[in-house]
Amino acid sequence: xxxxxxxxxEHNISDSQIQSLFQTLxxxxxxxxGVIGQLGIAPDKLQQLMAMVMQNPALIKEAVEExxxxxxxxxxxxxxxxx
Numbered sequence: 001x002x003x004x005x006x007x008x009x010e011h012n013i014s015d016s017q018i019q020s021l022f023q024t025l026x027x028x029x030x031x032x033x034g035v036i037g038q039l040g041i042a043p044d045k046l047q048q049l050m051a052m053v054m055q056n057p058a059l060i061k062e063a064v065e066e067x068x069x070x071x072x073x074x075x076x077x078x079x080x081x082x083x
Contacts, residue, residue, distance in 0.1 A: 002063040026073040
C-alpha cells in the first residue's frame with residue numbers, strides 16, 4: 001500500500017474521503033490543501049506526510065494510480081499552476 005494512503009488510513013480517513021482527496025488533487029491541487037486541512041490529521045503527522053511527499057513526489061503518482069485515477073490530470077493541473 002502506498003505510504004500516503006497508509007497514513008491517511010491510520011487516521012481513520014475513509015476510503016471515500018481518500019478517493020475524494022485524490023480526485024480533488026487531480027483536478028485542483030490548491031483545493032486539495034484545504035481538503036487535507038479538514039481531515040483532522042494531527043499537525044505532527046501532517047508534517048510527516050508533507051515531508052514524505054516533498055522528499056519523494058512520485059508517491060503522489062503511485063497513490064493516484066493505486067486509486068485508479070488519471071495522473072495526466074495532475075500533470076495538467078500542475079502546468080496550469082506554473083503559468
